[in-house]
Amino acid sequence: MSNVLTAAQTRFLRGQAHGIKAMLQVGGKGVTDALVAELDAALEHHELIKVKVGAADRESRDAMIAELVERTASALVQRIGHVAVLYRQSRDRRQIVLPRA
DSSP states (O other): OOSOOOHHHHHHHHHHHTTOOEEEEEOTTOSOHHHHHHHHHHHHHHSEEEEEEOOSSHHHHHHHHHHHHHHHTOEEEEEETTEEEEEOOOSSOOOOOOOOO
16 A cells, blocks of 8 residues: 555545544654554554644654654645644555545
8 A cells, every 4th residue: 555645535534534533642752663663553453543743843743744654654644733644554454445536
Protein backbone atom coordinates (compact mmCIF):
# COMPACT_ATOMS: atom_id res chain seq x y z
CA MET A 1 0.00 0.00 0.00
CA SER A 2 1.43 3.29 -1.07
CA ASN A 3 1.18 6.17 1.36
CA VAL A 4 -0.11 8.46 -1.40
CA LEU A 5 -3.85 9.09 -1.18
CA THR A 6 -6.18 10.44 -3.85
CA ALA A 7 -8.34 13.47 -3.12
CA ALA A 8 -11.42 11.27 -2.74
CA GLN A 9 -9.63 8.95 -0.31
CA THR A 10 -8.38 11.91 1.73
CA ARG A 11 -11.88 13.38 1.87
CA PHE A 12 -13.32 10.00 2.95
CA LEU A 13 -10.69 9.53 5.68
CA ARG A 14 -11.18 13.08 6.99
CA GLY A 15 -14.85 12.25 7.43
CA GLN A 16 -14.01 9.01 9.22
CA ALA A 17 -11.54 10.79 11.53
CA HIS A 18 -13.94 13.56 12.50
CA GLY A 19 -15.39 11.76 15.51
CA ILE A 20 -12.24 10.18 16.95
CA LYS A 21 -10.06 11.65 19.68
CA ALA A 22 -6.26 11.95 19.68
CA MET A 23 -4.74 8.63 20.75
CA LEU A 24 -1.11 9.64 21.17
CA GLN A 25 0.65 12.81 22.17
CA VAL A 26 4.17 13.86 21.24
CA GLY A 27 5.62 15.54 24.31
CA GLY A 28 8.75 17.42 25.27
CA LYS A 29 11.09 14.55 24.38
CA GLY A 30 9.95 14.69 20.77
CA VAL A 31 9.81 11.66 18.51
CA THR A 32 11.36 8.72 20.36
CA ASP A 33 11.71 5.08 19.39
CA ALA A 34 9.11 4.13 22.02
CA LEU A 35 6.64 6.64 20.58
CA VAL A 36 7.19 5.33 17.06
CA ALA A 37 6.67 1.74 18.27
CA GLU A 38 3.43 2.72 20.02
CA LEU A 39 2.26 4.65 16.95
CA ASP A 40 3.10 1.68 14.73
CA ALA A 41 1.03 -0.64 16.92
CA ALA A 42 -1.88 1.83 17.03
CA LEU A 43 -1.87 2.18 13.23
CA GLU A 44 -1.82 -1.58 12.81
CA HIS A 45 -4.81 -1.96 15.13
CA HIS A 46 -6.91 1.09 14.18
CA GLU A 47 -5.57 2.14 10.73
CA LEU A 48 -6.73 5.75 11.26
CA ILE A 49 -5.57 7.72 14.28
CA LYS A 50 -5.07 11.25 15.53
CA VAL A 51 -1.79 12.36 17.07
CA LYS A 52 -1.41 15.54 19.09
CA VAL A 53 1.97 17.22 18.66
CA GLY A 54 2.99 19.60 21.42
CA ALA A 55 5.68 21.76 19.85
CA ALA A 56 6.04 25.50 20.29
CA ASP A 57 6.25 26.59 16.67
CA ARG A 58 4.81 25.46 13.36
CA GLU A 59 8.15 24.40 11.85
CA SER A 60 8.86 22.05 14.77
CA ARG A 61 5.38 20.54 14.54
CA ASP A 62 5.70 20.04 10.80
CA ALA A 63 9.10 18.39 11.23
CA MET A 64 7.80 16.03 13.95
CA ILE A 65 4.75 15.09 11.90
CA ALA A 66 6.91 14.46 8.82
CA GLU A 67 9.23 12.26 10.86
CA LEU A 68 6.29 10.26 12.26
CA VAL A 69 4.84 9.76 8.77
CA GLU A 70 8.21 8.66 7.41
CA ARG A 71 9.12 6.30 10.27
CA THR A 72 5.72 4.58 10.29
CA ALA A 73 5.22 4.49 6.49
CA SER A 74 1.82 6.10 6.95
CA ALA A 75 -0.04 8.80 5.06
CA LEU A 76 -0.83 12.25 6.44
CA VAL A 77 -4.56 12.73 5.94
CA GLN A 78 -4.98 16.08 7.64
CA ARG A 79 -3.21 18.49 9.96
CA ILE A 80 -5.09 21.10 11.93
CA GLY A 81 -3.10 23.06 14.51
CA HIS A 82 -1.46 20.60 16.88
CA VAL A 83 -3.40 17.55 15.65
CA ALA A 84 -2.42 15.30 12.74
CA VAL A 85 -4.52 12.49 11.29
CA LEU A 86 -2.50 9.51 10.06
CA TYR A 87 -3.61 6.49 8.04
CA ARG A 88 -1.94 3.21 7.23
CA GLN A 89 -3.70 0.11 5.99
CA SER A 90 -3.43 -2.81 8.40
CA ARG A 91 -1.46 -5.83 7.22
CA ASP A 92 -3.65 -8.39 9.01
CA ARG A 93 -7.05 -6.91 9.79
CA ARG A 94 -8.16 -4.37 7.26
CA GLN A 95 -11.12 -2.39 8.60
CA ILE A 96 -11.36 0.69 6.39
CA VAL A 97 -12.16 0.23 2.71
CA LEU A 98 -11.03 3.26 0.74
CA PRO A 99 -12.90 4.56 -2.32
CA ARG A 100 -11.09 3.82 -5.58
CA ALA A 101 -11.06 7.29 -7.07
